[in-house]
Each structure stands twice: as C-alpha cells, then as structure tokens.
Amino acid sequence: MGFKNIYAYNLAMLAKQGWRLVSNPQSLIAQLYKARYFPHCSFWEAELGDSPSFSWRSILSGRHVLAAGVKWRIGDGVQVNIWRDKWVPNCAQYLIQKPHQIEFEFVADLIDNQSRVWIPTTINSLFSLEVAANILAIPLSRRVLPDKLRWSPEKRGNFFVKTAYWIAREKVLENALTTTSNGNPTKSFGTDFGGLEFQNTLLPMINFKEWLLDCATNLKAEVFEKLMMIIWALWRNRNSMLWESASQTTQHMLLFTMAWLEDFQRASTTIAPTVQHSKPRWKLADLGQCKLNVDGAFVPHLTKGGLGGVLRNSSGQVQAAFAHTVHHVGSLKQFELLAIRKGLDYAKSLQLQNVTIESDCLEAVQEISCSDHDLTKFGAILDDIHELMTSIHGVQILHAPRSCNTVAHRLASIAFESDQQEFWLHSAPNCILDVVQHDCNHDT
Template identity: 50%
Template sequence: MLAKQGWRILSNPVSLIARLFKARYFPACFFWEAELGDAPSFSWRSILQGRPVLKAGVQWHVGDGNNINIWCDKWIPSCPQYRIQKPPNTNLEVVADLIDARARVWNTLKIRDLLPTKATLLHKGYTGDTDCLLCPATFEDRAHIFCKCPTAQTILSAPPFNLQASLLPRLNFIEWMLEQAINLKHDTFEKLLMILWALWKNRNNKFWDGCAQTSTDIVFSSFSWLDEFRKARHDAAAKPVKMQKKTWKPDPEKRWKLNVDGSFLPNQTKGGLGGVLRDGDGCFKATFTQPVHHVDSAKQVELLAIKEGWQLLQSLKVQSVVIESNCLEVTLDIENQRYDLIDYSAIIDDIRMTMVCFPGVQICFAPRTCNAVAYRLASIAFDDNYTSVWIDKVPECILDVLQSDCNQPT
C-alpha cells in the first residue's frame, strides 16, 4: 500500500498530491533522493518507509537519458540486477553520455570501451602487458577474447554455430556481432550470447583465481544455464500466480467485529491507536482514535490498540465480538501460555484478564487489506495527536474506506 502511494507520485507528477509533496519535501531533487525533512507528516514518513520496496521493482524507460545514472539506476533489462559495474577511470555518469543526441542513436565509440580488456585499459592509464591470459597472443582486445583466442575459436567453429568462415584475422567485433544477430536463428543467437558471457567469465577467473575451463566445459555450463533460464521463464509464463486480495467481511456467525490498529515509526516515541466497531451485518457502530506517548515499538502500540479497543467494548457493553489485528505476532503472544516471558507481558496480562471476564470475545489475526479503516484511524491519531470517539455517526475521515469495505464483492 505504501509503495503504491510512492508510485502515484512518480507516475502522475502533475497531480495535486504529487505537487504538494514535491513542493514540501523535495523541491530541488527527484523523489528517489528525497529525505525525511523537518516535521514530516505521518503520510510522508510512511511513503519513505515503502520507497525501498518500490525501488526494488521499478525500472527506467530510456528517453533522452539525462535523468538515468548509468551505474546506479535500473535501466538494462538483460543485465543481472538491471545494473552494470562501473569501471575505474571513467567520466561517463548518465545514459545521455552514451547517446549521440543529433542522430538519436547509441554512441558506439563510447560504449565499446566499457569492457575492461587490456587493450581498452591502455587508453585509461594502464601500463602493464597486453598479453592474453589464455594463450600466447600478445594483444588482448574484444575480438581476440571472443573470436580469435583458441578457446573461442574451438567453440564457435563447432555446431551449432559453425562460424569458422567469419572468424577473419582483421575482424571488427561490433560488425561481427551485428552480422550474427541478423543471420543466426533466435535460438542459436541466444546460445552465442551465453557463450560470449562465459568466455568473459572464464577470462576473469583466470585473471583472479588462476584457473580456467576447457572449451567443452564452457559449452556445457553455458547451455545448462540457458536451459535453466528458459525453463524458469516458461514455468513462470505457463503458471501465472494470481494473488486474490483479501478484504474485510462480516463475521459469518453474525458476531460484531472490532478492527484495531496501531501506527508507529522507528526513532519515534509516540504512536497512534485506532479502531472501528461494526455489527454482524457490517453496519457501522463506533470508532476511536487515541495518540500514545513514550512507546518504543510497533508491537507495543498494537497491544495498546487492542487494550483500548476493550475499553470501547466495555463502555458499549458489547459481550460477543471478534477483535481483529493485523499484527500476527501480537495475536500469537496473547494466546501463548508463557506470555510472562515475552516483551510487554504486563499489557498482555491485562488483555488476558479482561478476556476471562468476557468469554464471548475472540482475538484473531487479519491481514492489512482487511484492516484499512483501523489503519486510517491510527494514522490520524498519530498525525493529529488528539483523542476522539464516534458512536453511530461515521466520521468523514474514514467514509471512503468504510464504503470500500462494504462494496467489496463477496
């Protein structure tokens, strides 16, 4: 839910809420670089809490490239983790540096120098030898590693490639790759890409660890990795997993339901409690909000929300009710017979003593999607810092989420 709020800011920057957040919290930078700032609201704190989840799943779409960092941003789908490792002694920073702006094509003169072969490193201050690590050749460039080295030639001259006729002495590697992309079948070209990656990996293993594979081992390992990748991709496409979103439902036994939640952020000493009570048909009965101070964890706040919910039930003399919390740890701790060994055992003891007096009350877990109204109330308590109770009349601040609960398909 928090990541979705961040995504709305990114995907619709001209919306009113996006412009408000930008003007208040990151007027001079992008959303990704925005900091918490002074006196932030609970909403902004929550969005920043969900930003790492959002960042893990988004990827850049390349336009002019001015806003995309080559080394830090996710912009290459075929690259592991969508990023590439930054070589030393390079001034290239953003993707625009790799693009010919006039012709609107990639600047191949810059791109081809990114692979740190010994020949490339000569232009960046390297003063060592240029010998191939795998054969007696005295000049290691891309064409040699991938096409002219005996290990590479053995692989590329055999089936399924049969490229011996194209491995010319004065071969231009980029033109050679373009030729293979055009002439080879899709399946064979995928295998060629895996082989090139394995050849580079084999060269690096020789450099760092002093060991290298034979051409046969390189072929077997590369094709095995490609088969595993294809199988995983096929299985994922053949068996799409559709997660069904759980929503709030009235109790099947027509008992009343009290949903409670607590709001808390790390490095804060305050929290917010909220709860909503509905009858067996899902009709609104009451809500409460209450700020709390001198708290040190989300678990403590969740326990206090349940305890405060009990106070509401007692004041309304409700005897048979299901209390739902979206904190699984709290509901398990309350059921634990050795709760005296658990943190906040005093609060748990108060809750358990009340349960003895109200045997018709049950405390159980409900996912966050079933607890949206209580979450909204707890957030309001955290931000506004005042206590309130509404009986029978629905407060406007939760009207939208309450109606959303009632209008969910059964």
Template identity: 50%
Template sequence: MSHVLVSTSTGDPYKELYKCLWKAKVPGKTDLHRALSFKEWMLEKALALGSEVFEKLMMIICALWKNRNNFLWNGTQQTAQDIVLSSFAWLAEFQKARAPAEPKQKQPKRFWKQAAFGVLKMKVDASFLSSQSKGGVGGVLRTDNGRVVAAFAGPIPHMASPKQGELYAIRAGLDLINSLQLQQVVIESDCTEAITEASCEDHTLLANGGLIDDIQSAMATIPQVQLCYAPRSCNRIAHRLAGIGFEATHHIVWLDQTPECITDVITYDCNHLTCGSFYKSFTR
C-alpha cells in the first residue's frame, strides 16, 4: 500500500487509501469519510462516562498538559505512573476543599451545679497574659444552696503558662480552705492538664513539681477533698475573680459576703438551677 500514501498532483491524495482500507477484511467496517476527529471522539467518549470517572479523566488531561509544558520549557517530565497518582491526589484535595462543612453538633450548655448536701464547692480559675509574663487567680467557695462562704482574688507576678496559673489558683483555693478549717470540699477547675498534674504521684521531674508538691501537701490536711474538672460555662464567677486578681496589686479575700462584682453571676447561676434542686436547697 505504499504507493497510495504518495501525494499525487490530481484529485484527493487520500482517495486511494480510503478505497484500500474499505476493501480490507476487518471486522466492523466504518465509513471513514464520516469518521470523527480525535477531539470529537474524545468528547463523545467522555460524555458517556460517569461523573466520578469523568472527573479523574479531566485531572489526568490537565496533568498531561502540565507535564508537556514542563518538558518543553524546563526539560523535566514525570512518568505515567507519577502523572496518574499526582492527578488523583490533586482531585482528592480539591474535593476535600470543596466539600460542605459538616454541621457541628451543639453541645448542651452546662451551668453551675451545687455540691451534695453538707459539702462545700470551691471554684478556681486563672488569667494569664504572655506578653507581660504575669497573671491573676481567683476563686469562690459556696454552700450546697449557692450561698457564698468566701471568695478570693490576687495577682501572680511571675507566671509561665496558663496551666501553671491554674495550679497557682488551686493552691490558693486550698490555702483558703485550710485557713477556714473545712472538712468536706470539692475543688473544680476548667483545666484538665492542671488537674492531671496536681493528681500525679510522680511529679518530681515535672516543670511545676514544686507547686504540685505544695498542692498535694495542702490536700493531705483536709479530711475529704476532691479535685474535679468543670467546663468554663460552670466557672463564670471564678473566671471573673481571676480577671480582678490580674489587675489587683495585692491578694483580696471576702469572708461571709458576696463581692458586688460577682452578684450578677451568682444570680445567673441560681436562676439555672433545676426547680427541684432550688426547692430542696431553700427548704432544708
């Protein structure tokens, strides 16, 4: 058939080639005069694909074009396997970025909860400003019906981290409890790391080992004491007192009185007690 590929001076130079191909014994003859161009054929096949496969095809075509440009202008090229893997990785990242964000499930809001009958509850918190390397602590001691027994606020001139501040607040709360010679107390903080370290038996190598030793020694003098976690929503009063302590110049203690700066939060806490709990608290 080599002679039919030679261009002639008259007529269609591919006419003889078409005739030879049409007479050839091949399965599924096609009218070559009506054959699609590669672009049209590619589009026809692409439109017949499912959306997932079509997306992969588009990414591979894009990667091939990028590889072609890198070869022409930079003299670098990827293997076929690298092209396919990188195009699929791009597609996965694109789909992840465009995926709608999953709706966050709202956690039920928790409020202050009174301790068991006859048990006092001490809430402590700390405030910290890294740019000034100082902080403040605060806490409030309340009965099982919400009445304020004592409160404190004070500055910490040198504070290295929020966790260290929470440990200082726990120690300050324990100091107040011991000074009042109380027997049954629950201490709550909103810092799980501080609670974990304060309860650690082998704390000698920890950065706050000396402070933890003071906490454990103070806890050992109280017959019944418990250190627990409570979320920030349950710790509003101590949080406010810690902010006051940050601005204070000296340690402040209130005994058998409610500081005016926290009366609104006290009311807020009591308003969110369950009716049964509120009734029991004031009928004992």
C-alpha cells in the first residue's frame, strides 16, 4: 500500500476515527463519545478525562494529524469561531489575531443574513488587507446551509488515509529531529499512543533512498530533474575534493549544473512537425431551443473581474446579453462558476426552457456534473447552481472551446474594464456585433 512508517500509519488510521466523529456528529457513536468525554465543549477542546477508555486515548493521539488537515467550509458561520478555527483559505493561522475589546466571536457575525454576503466594513476593520481579501473571496451560498468540515488535502474534501499518512509522517519526522532529551519523540507528539511506550525501532529513520522516492513521487518532473542534477553535482564536487584537492563554489557549481541540464534537454527535444487544425466554431442551437454562452475574465492580483453572457435563439439572433463586474473573487474557476450561476439567474428570470449553457472552462463544467460537491472548495456556488437547474426545464450545461465562446469572452472583458453592471434585452450592444456576425458566418 506504500505505507513505510507503521507509527505514522497508525496515527492516520486514528485520525480517520476522529474524522468520523466530527463529520457525522449525529451518529450514535459520536453522541456517545460527546456525552461521555466532552459534553460541554467541542471535540477539538476535549481532554483525556478521568478513566478514559483505550479507544478514546487512541483517538486523541490522532487528533493532531486530523487538526492539521481539516478546514471549515463556511455555510451559516454559526459553528465556526473566527479566532480559533481554521477557515480562511491561503492564510496562516497566526495572521488571524483577535483585537482588543472586540465582541465578534463567530463567522456568522461577519455575514449579512438577509443578502447572504460578507460585510466588507466589518471584515476590513478586523483584519489586515491580505486576510480581508481572502475572507471576502470565500463563496457563500444563497441558501442558509450548515458549516461543514472538509479535508483540505483532497480536492473533493473527503478524508483519505493516504493523505493523512503523509501529514502524520511529516509530523513524526519533524518530531524525530527535535526529540526531547530523554530520546523519546513520542513524548512531545501529543498524548501517548493509547498509553503505550514505543521503542525507537518503531520510529522513523531518515533514509536517503526513501526521501528520494518521496521526492520522485511528489515533485513536478522539471523540479525533480533539477534536484537530481544538484545531487550529482554535489557528489562530483565531493570526489574532486577527495581525489584532486579541488572544489567549486556553490554559485559556480549551480550555474554549471543548470547549464548542463539545459543543454541536455535542448539536445534531447525532438521538434514535431506542425499540423494545422481548423478551430471549432460556434454552432446554432437546435430548432425550438436557445443557447446561452457565458465566460469570466480575471486578473489574479486584482481579485476582481468580469462576467459576460449572450443568449441566442436557433436563428443566431441575440435575445439578451449581460456584462457584470464582480469583486473579491479568488480564482478563475470561481469566476467561471459565478458566470454560469449568473447565466442561470437570467434564464430563470426570463422563464426560459430547453436552454443550453456553454462555458469554456472544462473543470467548472465537470464540477457541476458531479453530485458529490458538498465539501469542495466552491461547494456553496455549486449548491446554488444545482438549485437553479431544478427550476429550469430542459437546461443543460456543456463545455465549449474558447473559439466557440468569443462573444461571451468579449462581454466579460468589457465588464472587467468598465466596472459596471449592464444588461441588454432583445438587442445586442454595438461592442459585440462584429463577433456575433463572425459566429453566424462561420456556423456550419
């Protein structure tokens, strides 16, 4: 199975038991443990207590691993403590410090319950600009949903022992390097493992071969190639010192090694013959149906962007179009999902049926097609999209290449630059007439 450290593997398995308690608090076993060991606090604040069972001791031993990987997905914000819990993406916990004489305790205090949006003035007054920007970019569902814990190392948010093992292994390795004076690393790693003492043979040995295998598995190919070249250069430099009493400086060694690697890659690269492929073109909707193309425009360091969309009938005539500016968004994928949601909003308000929505973001379309989205990073937006789809008869969301989405892209770019909210009904704005005509002329 690839598990080479039995101690870390045991911790990962114990973290899985803890995950079952926190992810399903209504289960009988979770209620039993709560009533017995932490009736007046949360699982994260629970202590060993008097006369604890062997299973409870063991679960607490793996809690450190579980805490390192879980993060809250914000729903209504009622369960999440602003200052203690992990809930802000891309933000170290030490950056979230509670100011003096502040009464806000829970994330719900930062959300406008009527409009289901963040309260920018409150957030900007409590946090630094960087932290505030990350908070304002967290998507909120329009429905009042409960907060949920997600396993952050996994894309879909579900717990996996494999990723928990790597977290546990990293923690145990760190602890082995900073062991206490009595030589037992388990003493400083949380509570004792079920009350048992471990021999040093169960603790990890820093093995070069195992470390190199980890690097080969986890690093990108180009990074691993550079690492191997640096290791080779160090060995070559060591031999030169040993046998020739000559050595290179670090700077010279790195420059020589990277230049050699670049020459080797250039000599090994084969240039494939160029093949001309015709780009796919936008196609008319089927008779009696309509097609809504949507897109998002985004510049990462600005945390703002534009949403654009155009609705056309089976004859190619523009029925409606929109261009909206959106602030406080963290990624292009989030923008694409917001564009799809905005398109569904207009489709519902116009009482459309048998409408096809096209987006050039394949990852966003694939996310929507998956029913298991509750614990994903953008689960709040996906929940809104699924809710809207149930209210529109005959709606489908498909992927289209960028060359088939030029009109929506133009509108999204206009929204990004203009910083306005525009909507056109039964007519097309002058700014897109040329690309609309181009689509119609090339339709096959």
